Amino acid sequence: MARRDASGPGPRPDVLVVGGGLIGLLIARELALAGVRVEVVDDRQEGAASPNAAGMIAPIAESIADQAFARISIRSRDLWRHLAPALEQESGMSIDYDDSGSLLPVLDPEGREVLDGIKARALGLGEAARDLDPTELRELVPDLRPGIEEALLLPGEHRVDNRLAATAAAAALRHRKVVLHRATVERVAEAPRHVVASGDGFERAAGAVVVCGGAWTPRVHGLPALPIVPVKGQMIAFDGIDWPFTGAIRTPAFYAVRRAGGRLLIGASVEHAGFDLSLTDEVSADLATGAAAVLPALKDREPVEHWAGLRPGTPDPWPIVGRLSERLHVATGHFRNGILLAPLTARMIPPLVLDQQPDDPWLSIPEVMLPYRFTAAERLSS
Ligand SMILES: Cc1cc2nc3c(=O)[nH]c(=O)nc-3n(C[C@H](O)[C@H](O)[C@H](O)COP(=O)(O)OP(=O)(O)OC[C@H]3O[C@@H](n4cnc5c(N)ncnc54)[C@H](O)[C@@H]3O)c2cc1C
Structure with missing residues (x-):
């Protein structure tokens, strides 16, 4: 500049x-x-x-119970489909746009109920939502903890390297x-x-x-x-991930978002700390432990990056x-x-x-x- x-x-x-x-x-x-x-x-x-964001384009999972927000989000997701190739063409570079969806694993019986609700809402909005069976799920994410047998796939959720x-x-x-x-x-x-x-x-x-x-x-x-306030989010990343599924995995405790080249982003904290950007070992450890509880292969890896960004929050x-x-x-x-x-x-x-x-x-x-x-x-x- x-x-x-x-x-x-x-x-x-x-x-x-x-x-x-x-x-x-x-x-x-x-x-x-x-x-x-x-x-x-x-x-x-x-x-x-x-x-510093995760780059999820997630109109269903991010609009819990607000129809108007969901519809506007879906419209913006639709625009991304055209914007992504246009930006790549205009800039001559890849932006790592991925439309393989968000995968929401069923972690416990209450989780099944919540995911059934999300599925019904997605279908009600005219969006695709599909239960994955154990075989499909293992093929997509072989590293999931044994015992996780089902997941909801939201194919209309995308991601981009922000x-x-x-x-x-x-x-x-x-x-x-x-x-x-x-x-x-x-x-x-x-x-x-x-x-x-x-x-x-x-x-x-x-x-x-x-x-x-x-x-x-x-x-x-x-x-x-x-009335805009900074809302800090810390994230960490791991390298060396090669599952076939290249979208985002979402659980109530964390999300894990793929990037080209085998990187996996784990996020994110939600902190009201003014403009402070300091990185804390505690948050990094919480994110890593939470993710490893669902993706045990992460237990033996060290994060390769830890960063923070400030979301512009409103009331x-x-x-x-x-x-x-x-x-x-x-x-x-x-x-x-x-x-x-x-x-x-x-x-x-x-x-x-x-x-x-x-x-x-x-x-x-x-x-x-x-x-x-x-x-x-x-x-x-x-
Ligand atoms: C950890 C984290 C994860 C996130 N994950 C997602 C996600 O998965 N999906 C999603 O949709 N959103 C996500 N977000 C939210 C998303 O990143 C933000 O909502 C979005 O990037 C806001 O963009 P912006 O351009 O308004 O603000 P910013 O990206 O913050 O840009 C503001 C710019 O303005 C400049 N600026 C500010 N004031 C001035 C000034 N006075 N003069 C000159 N320049 C100025 C700054 O330098 C900055 O470059 C995430 C955010 C964080 C922090």
Whole structure:
């Protein structure tokens, strides 16, 4: 990225996107595709969520009991099917997109009941859900603990290497000559015909600004109070996994997500620790022990990586997407579903910024996502 590209190399952009996580990058891509002159500014926070996530695109397992959330998630998953090959083609790199599904093993009799409920809900939403018999299950994941004989397969749940996806999205933007600045925006100030974003030696005026700063969004001065809090997640990874099943295994205690090259990601803790990113042996050991109880082969391995990221949390399950004032917009607060919801969120922004009626009803931002839905108390408690 161009460091402190203060005045910018060319004419004022129509839109400046503040925050180059997956949400901001895909929004910039959609705006560029719509013919909008767009630039991105990002300060590469170490704990940014997008490069530190697990990359599950899990519309059923992640939307327990909320039909509206499930339907929106399914729509975004559908968009991923097209986005993944497009990003690979535009960037010239693989993003390790995998559509083999999520596998939910039955660990005990209560687990069977819960999975029957998930299966019924999936089928009710028109999504596939299939019980695996012991032979199929062993073939897919031979390392499962003896005694685990059944599992539910959700073939409509996908996964992507989120690090590669963000890198590919940035490469696709560069390919389209979209300028990516590197700086921290400390404030935004709206004037009658433009917005100025500035800070850290950077200043850029744009026709409109979309703030996609993840957990750091409330630090930008000039925005109304938004109740976004960082929710830390620690993860670990093992190497040398070669089961035929290349999707995600989900249990109530942990998830295990494959990557190309034999890596297996285990996650994740959920910690309210402010912006602290410290890694603790206790969490690493808990994740490793929990996973080894179901996948005993992990017992003899040492994690090859341990990291933490900050999910942008809101007081409810929904992200915050929409207009803040005439030329200021926001798209953040996707908590644990930002990889899943990124394509749909990105498609919602061009009609908003261009003041156009969306041609697809799914692109009308639902009220549950709008920024001004929170009470004053909720906004203050962030
Ligand atoms: C451990 C973990 C596991 C997860 N697993 C999944 C999963 O399996 N599936 C899923 O769908 N989601 C998952 N998530 C959630 C998902 O990662 C997030 O919801 C999503 O990445 C949020 O993207 P974002 O672009 O809004 O924020 P981020 O990725 O955090 O990006 C924000 C960017 O804005 C920049 N920025 C912030 N403020 C400023 C500023 N003032 N000026 C300039 N730049 C700024 C930061 O440097 C950063 O690059 C997980 C998250 C974590 C932490």
